[in-house]
Every structure is written in structure tokens, then in C-alpha cells.
Amino acid sequence: MLFIRMLKRVGQSPACGCWTPVLPVRFLGVSPRQIPADANFHSAFFSGTDHPRVLITGGLGQLGVGLANLLRKRFGKDNVVLSDIRKPPDHVFHSGPFIYSDILDYKNLREIVVNNRITWLFHYSALLSAIGEANVSLARAVNITGLHNILDVAAEHNLRLFVPSTIGAFGPTSPRNPTPDLCIQRPRTIYGVSKVHAELMGEYYHYRYGLDFRCLRYPGIISADSQPGGGTTDYAVQIFHDAAKHGKFECNLEARTRLPMMYIDDCLRATLEVMEAPAESLSMRTYNVSAMSFTPEELAQEVLKHVPEFQITYNVDAVRQAIADSWPMKFDDSNARKDWGWKHRFDLPELVTTMLNFHGSETRVAQAN
Ligand SMILES: NC(=O)c1ccc[n+]([C@@H]2O[C@H](COP(=O)([O-])OP(=O)(O)OC[C@H]3O[C@@H](n4cnc5c(N)ncnc54)[C@H](O)[C@@H]3O)[C@@H](O)[C@H]2O)c1
Ligand SMILES: C[C@@H](O)[C@H](N)C(=O)O
Numbered sequence: 001m002l003f004i005r006m007l008k009r010v011g012q013s014p015a016c017g018c019w020t021p022v023l024p025v026r027f028l029g030v031s032p033r034q035i036p037a038d039a040n041f042h043s044a045f046f047s048g049t050d051h052p053r054v055l056i057t058g059g060l061g062q063l064g065v066g067l068a069n070l071l072r073k074r075f076g077k078d079n080v081v082l083s084d085i086r087k088p089p090d091h092v093f094h095s096g097p098f099i100y101s102d103i104l105d106y107k108n109l110r111e112i113v114v115n116n117r118i119t120w121l122f123h124y125s126a127l128l129s130a131i132g133e134a135n136v137s138l139a140r141a142v143n144i145t146g147l148h149n150i151l152d153v154a155a156e157h158n159l160r161l162f163v164p165s166t167i168g169a170f171g172p173t174s175p176r177n178p179t180p181d182l183c184i185q186r187p188r189t190i191y192g193v194s195k196v197h198a199e200l201m202g203e204y205y206h207y208r209y210g211l212d213f214r215c216l217r218y219p220g221i222i223s224a225d226s227q228p229g230g231g232t233t234d235y236a237v238q239i240f241h242d243a244a245k246h247g248k249f250e251c252n253l254e255a256r257t258r259l260p261m262m263y264i265d266d267c268l269r270a271t272l273e274v275m276e277a278p279a280e281s282l283s284m285r286t287y288n289v290s291a292m293s294f295t296p297e298e299l300a301q302e303v304l305k306h307v308p309e310f311q312i313t314y315n316v317d318a319v320r321q322a323i324a325d326s327w328p329m330k331f332d333d334s335n336a337r338k339d340w341g342w343k344h345r346f347d348l349p350e351l352v353t354t355m356l357n358f359h360g361s362e363t364r365v366a367q368a369n
Pocket of ligand 1: 057058059060061062063064084085086101102103104123124125126127128142146164165166167217218219220221222227228229230231233
């Protein structure tokens with residue numbers, strides 16, 4: 001089938017079914033790395049009805065364990081391999097396959113893909129915005145060199161590849177309210193620069209080598225049972241821990257800083273939905289996805305409805321504030337809604353109720369012990 005996959009579309013979008021064959025993939029080579037001519041043979045063993053065999057990189061961060069849980073429910077526990085360079089906690093280690101994988105080690109990646117017969121790859125390893133500014137060379141290595149390894153291994157082994165991008169892929173010269181899918185992208189963080197690079201490289205590999213690359217630009221993600229890894233939107237996670245535990249919170253962004261946000265369940269569902277969407281429904285390979293936008297002040301008002309003694313104070317972190325001021329205030333995700341039916345379920349009131357229920361019950365358990 002590879003021989004008939006056409007690389008270039010001419011004139012009209014694939015959604016209309018009007019593809020014009022221009023160059024078969026074999027004329028351009030299967031991947032940019034030197035690989036044996038039959039390296040794609042193993043993909044022939046999988047029929048369309050088989051469950052994918054999934055690898056998640058950077059799986060021990062804020063989002064990876066939740067994604068593994070969702071995918072394991074869908075595809076079976078043993079079909080989803082979680083990986084990271086960190087040691088997993090017991091409950092994660094015992095919940096399904098876990099292996100060490102450093103995305104900077106290409107040979108290790110290739111071995112994992114081959115030995116586990118991987119067909120889908122979710123690439124979550126990254127250094128986020130604030131921590132990336134604190135360690136630019138490491139962020140450049142992980143987010144850019146690591147991505148190159150991921151793209152190559154995915155192209156070589158004919159994988160379906162998901163790479164998350166972010167609101168951070170936009171900058172101060174982008175339209176900020178709302179921010180459409182296609183507009184100026186001149187971010188001023190190494191994180192943002194690396195994510196624009198990932199979007200462009202993934203799309204390039206799609207058109208040049210036929211790679212099935214799919215990408216969503218996530219807003220700030222809010223989760224109850226996992227900690228964020230050094231981002232600018234982290235305040236919107238921490239506020240719930242502190243409200244439930246101490247009844248107060250010191251915010252490192254200004255009260256009126258508006259940013260797009262999403263509850264983790266919506267984020268992970270969007271990720272699975274775009275990966276399962278028929279290729280013909282995707283008029284683009286990189287989509288904004290959105291749920292809500294709020295400021296720290298508005299979030300605090302909503303928390304107050306549940307925790308009447310709650311107090312918020314502000315101690316602004318200059319680095320994070322400058323980053324937030326350059327990011328979208330509101331995301332336009334109409335293309336995702338139109339093309340593959342994206343619909344969020346959590347708005348601000350449901351988010352706050354869910355988060356406080358989780359932390360409230362945790363706090364009560366801790367107090368009882
Ligand atoms: N959390 C959010 O709000 C958010 C928003 C937009 C996009 N994203 C994207 O989603 C993805 C997952 O985000 P997250 O919040 O879970 O990130 P995180 O920072 O919590 O986790 C990233 C993981 O990458 C791992 N990692 C670092 N270097 C590695 C290497 N060399 N090899 C393998 N793994 C390595 C880390 O150990 C860590 O567990 C990232 O690509 C991020 O850019 C997240
Ligand atoms: C927005 C997102 O990419 C991440 N939470 C960060 O703040 O860096």
C-alpha cells in the first residue's frame with residue numbers, strides 16, 4: 001500500500017476526496033535515515049482491525065499516566081507501553097508495561113519500537129516553558145534533537161505519530177483574542193520555538209515521507225492527581241491543592257492574566273479522538289483545541305463559591321508573567337470542531353467542582369489518618 005500513497009495534494013483539500021497523484025513515496029525515499037529497503041515489512045502484519053501497539057514517551061509527567069490509563073481501557077493493558085527516563089512509582093510500574101526510554105538515544109528508541117512491535121507513538125517528552133527558560137541547552141536537546149529522533153523512528157517504522165504542541169507556540173505578534181490555527185507564530189521561549197519546529201517538521205515529514213503525523217495545540221492542562229512539570233499555567237493546578245489544604249493561595253501571575261485552559265479528561269479524550277479520526281477528515285495536521293479561558297481572579301471567584309474562607313494573594317514571577325503576556329488569551333478551535341467533531345465537556349464551574357471534590361476527599365482522608 002505504501003507504493004500507492006501519494007505525497008502531494010494539488011489544489012483542493014483531502015476532505016473533498018480530490019487528491020491528485022503526484023509523487024509516490026518510493027520516489028522520495030521512506031525516511032531520511034539510511035534504512036534497509038524492507039524496513040517497513042513488519043507493518044504488513046497488522047490489519048486495520050488490530051489494536052494499535054502504543055508507546056508513550058515522557059510518560060511520567062503530568063499527562064502521560066492518564067493517557068496510558070485511557071489507552072489501556074481502549075486497547076488493552078499490554079498494548080500500551082509507558083516510558084520515561086525517571087523511575088516509576090509502584091502504582092504506575094504495576095499498572096502495565098513500563099520501560100526506560102531516553103529520546104536522545106536513537107538506537108534505544110528503535111529497539112523499543114521493534115521489540116514491542118509499536119504502531120502508534122505518543123511523544124510527550126519535553127521541557128515546558130518556565131523550566132525551559134531556566135535550562136535552554138537541555139530544552140533545545142530534548143525538545144528539538146529528541147523530536148528529530150522521534151520523527152525518524154516513526155517514519156522508518158511507519159508509525160502513526162502524535163506530538164502535542166501548545167498555546168506557547170504563539171508569541172506577542174500573534175493575534176491573541178482569539179488565536180486562529182493559521183497566523184503569525186513568533187514565540188519568545190525556547191519551548192515555543194521548539195514546538196513551532198515540531199509542528200513544521202511533523203507536517204513536512206507528512207508531505208515529504210507520508211508520515212501519519214497528528215498534532216494538537218493544548219491549552220494549559222489542569223489535572224487533579226498529577227503535578228505539572230514547570231510550566232507557566234501551573235498556578236491553575238496548584239491553586240486547588242492549596243485551597244483544599246490551606247484555604248489560601250499565592251499566585252505567581254497577575255490577577256488579570258487570561259489564558260486558555262482545559263481539564264485533563266478533555267485533553268486526553270481530544271488526543272485519542274484525533275488519533276482515531278479518519279485521515280480524510282483531517283484538513284490539517286496541527287489543530288488548536290480549546291475548552292475555557294479564565295484569569296486567576298476569575299478562577300479564585302469560582303473557588304470561593306466552594307471554599308468561603310479562600311484567599312488569594314499575588315507575588316508575580318517576572319519570567320512567567322512575560323511568557324503569559326505573550327500567549328493567546330483565547331483559542332479559536334473551530335477547525336477541530338468542524339473536521340473531527342471536537343467538543344469539550346468541562347467549563348470553569350465543572351472544572352472547579354471536580355478539582356475541589358478530588359482534593360477535598362484527599363484532604364479528608366489525610367486528616368483522618
Ligand atoms: N501540561 C500542559 O499544560 C501542557 C500544555 C500544552 C502542551 N503540553 C505538552 O504535552 C506533553 C506532556 O506534557 P506534561 O505536562 O506531561 O510534561 P511534563 O514536564 O510533566 O513531563 C515531561 C516528561 O518528559 C520526560 N523527559 C525529559 N527528558 C527526557 C528524555 N531525554 N527522554 C525521555 N523522556 C524525557 C520527563 O522525565 C517528564 O516525565 C509535552 O510535550 C508538553 O509540551 C503540555
Ligand atoms: C501551556 C503549556 O504548554 C504548559 N503548561 C506551560 O505552561 O508551559
